[in-house]
Amino acid sequence: MNLILFDHPQPSYRLAHDDPRARHIRDVLHMGVGDELFVGLINGPRGKAAILADNAQGLWLEVDWEKDTEPMLDVCVIAGLPRPQTARDLLREAATFGVKELWFFKSEKGESSYAQSSLWTTDEWQKRLRHGAEQACCTGLPQLRHFENLSEALKELDERRHKIALDVYEATAPLSTLVKDAPALTLALGSERGWSPAERDTLREHAFALAHLSHRVLRAETAMAAGLSVWLGVRGVF
Amino acid sequence: MNLILFDHPQPSYRLAHDDPRARHIRDVLHMGVGDELFVGLINGPRGKAAILADNAQGLWLEVDWEKDTEPMLDVCVIAGLPRPQTARDLLREAATFGVKELWFFKSEKGESSYAQSSLWTTDEWQKRLRHGAEQACCTGLPQLRHFENLSEALKELDERRHKIALDVYEATAPLSTLVKDAPALTLALGSERGWSPAERDTLREHAFALAHLSHRVLRAETAMAAGLSVWLGVRGVF
Numbered sequence: 001m002n003l004i005l006f007d008h009p010q011p012s013y014r015l016a017h018d019d020p021r022a023r024h025i026r027d028v029l030h031m032g033v034g035d036e037l038f039v040g041l042i043n044g045p046r047g048k049a050a051i052l053a054d055n056a057q058g059l060w061l062e063v064d065w066e067k068d069t070e071p072m073l074d075v076c077v078i079a080g081l082p083r084p085q086t087a088r089d090l091l092r093e094a095a096t097f098g099v100k101e102l103w104f105f106k107s108e109k110g111e112s113s114y115a116q117s118s119l120w121t122t123d124e125w126q127k128r129l130r131h132g133a134e135q136a137c138c139t140g141l142p143q144l145r146h147f148e149n150l151s152e153a154l155k156e157l158d159e160r161r162h163k164i165a166l167d168v169y170e171a172t173a174p175l176s177t178l179v180k181d182a183p184a185l186t187l188a189l190g191s192e193r194g195w196s197p198a199e200r201d202t203l204r205e206h207a208f209a210l211a212h213l214s215h216r217v218l219r220a221e222t223a224m225a226a227g228l229s230v231w232l233g234v235r236g237v238f
Numbered sequence: 239m240n241l242i243l244f245d246h247p248q249p250s251y252r253l254a255h256d257d258p259r260a261r262h263i264r265d266v267l268h269m270g271v272g273d274e275l276f277v278g279l280i281n282g283p284r285g286k287a288a289i290l291a292d293n294a295q296g297l298w299l300e301v302d303w304e305k306d307t308e309p310m311l312d313v314c315v316i317a318g319l320p321r322p323q324t325a326r327d328l329l330r331e332a333a334t335f336g337v338k339e340l341w342f343f344k345s346e347k348g349e350s351s352y353a354q355s356s357l358w359t360t361d362e363w364q365k366r367l368r369h370g371a372e373q374a375c376c377t378g379l380p381q382l383r384h385f386e387n388l389s390e391a392l393k394e395l396d397e398r399r400h401k402i403a404l405d406v407y408e409a410t411a412p413l414s415t416l417v418k419d420a421p422a423l424t425l426a427l428g429s430e431r432g433w434s435p436a437e438r439d440t441l442r443e444h445a446f447a448l449a450h451l452s453h454r455v456l457r458a459e460t461a462m463a464a465g466l467s468v469w470l471g472v473r474g475v476f
Contacts, residue, residue, distance in 0.1 A: 002455045093460060096454060096456060096460065097454065135455060135456075136455055137453075137455045138454060174471075174474055174475060175476055176470075176476055213467070213470075213476045214470070214475055215375075216334060216335065216336065216374040216375070216376060217240045217374055217375045218374070219373060222334065226464070226466075226476060229451070229463070229464040229465075229467035229471070230467050230471035231471075232414075232468070233412075233413065233414035233467070233468035233469075233471045234471055236415065237412060237452055238413055238414055238452060238464065238468050
């Protein structure tokens with residue numbers, strides 16, 4: 001955790017003595033009275049917080065807020081709903097990279113049981129997003145949407161964005177050659193067992209280019225990180 | 239697991255009925271007699287294996303071996319020895335990407351207890367590498383080395399390789415602008431708490447360029463994947 005996220009703006013905060021964030025500040029960051037750390041408001045500004053006191057009544061932070069809120073990447077990631085453990089990693093990494101929109105669809109090769117996981121039926125998915133943003137030392141969280149299938153998701157596409165689907169098997173070119181002039185990106189990832197023939201047809205009907213990251217088969221969260229990194233590298237951000 | 243790795247070359251293999259690989263073929267890949275899957279020899283060729291039988295005596299595979307062994311990436315990743323959980327992810331991802339050499343050093347901001355983990359005192363680290371290669375559907379495993387500190391590691395550098403250290407705080411340029419002409423790469427990652435001032439001096443003495451991946455703070459395994467992806471993207475591989 002490189003930043004601590006709060007839900008509501010205040011000039012100062014009191015964390016209960018045994019609040020996990022207070023313990024993190026003490027035991028992992030090894031910080032105490034007088035030290036400074038980053039805090040932030042979800043989808044709002046960051047600030048530098050000074051530790052004013054740390055005693056049985058709690059840990060007190062006084063915040064000097066930044067003026068501006070950092071924009072997120074103009075990216076929509078569309079992923080086949082994966083196993084919950086993979087979804088946890090995708091949620092965290094998407095927030096770490098600052099992905100603006102993260103859409104999941106039920107893929108033909110996925111399993112419907114994935115949607116019943118406690119990841120989705122509790123607020124755990126929100127916590128994963130928060131952890132990803134806190135890792136990045138940023139405040140923005142991806143907007144999450146769920147779709148019944150790929151076609152339903154593609155009806156909602158923002159046509160401003162360059163459309164790429166990652167595919168190990170039927171891609172025509174490496175990703176880097178297809179995103180040179182793309183200021184905004186829609187990046188579609190298959191499910192863990194890959195795209196079905198019908199899903200590939202649907203992608204082509206919506207003018208997606210199929211791109212590869214060599215012939216190596218990457219985990220879903222790694223493919224997302226690699227794809228975003230190639231695009232950000234080509235654009236000189238990374 | 240997209241490929242099953244074996245240690246010794248044979249024209250056919252018998253997996254015990256309850257061997258984890260036999261169960262994976264049956265229960266995850268949903269494959270049976272007549273189906274084909276990829277197998278490989280560690281640091282050797284891949285092959286297509288046909289399932290000849292699957293019964294109480296075991297699961298029988300007959301292999302048609304490829305002629306050539308795929309080369310690995312001409313990359314040495316040098317990482318501060320991280321928490322064991324992070325090391326597990328680094329090992330797996332380095333193998334998935336096909337990193338040729340993976341070196342760990344005890345960093346000034348790391349903790350010496352990390353080296354006593356069962357990850358390193360048992361053969362678990364080798365299993366993590368194997369899983370990474372099996373994920374990629376490739377056979378090569380990174381060569382692993384451990385060093386007492388950064389200076390000891392840098393004495394062993396292969397000077398053919400372009401030298402880059404990732405650094406959120408004191409980098410002078412994005413990575414993509416520094417690796418355009420690099421056919422071979424040494425990529426240094428700090429420990430989880432970053433480089434110490436002395437370590438930065440050591441890197442500069444060895445002519446490392448400090449590169450960033452924007453201001454976002456990435457996990458170690460994500461930084462490695464992102465850095466390699468930027469380089470492979472700039473070179474048109476990804």
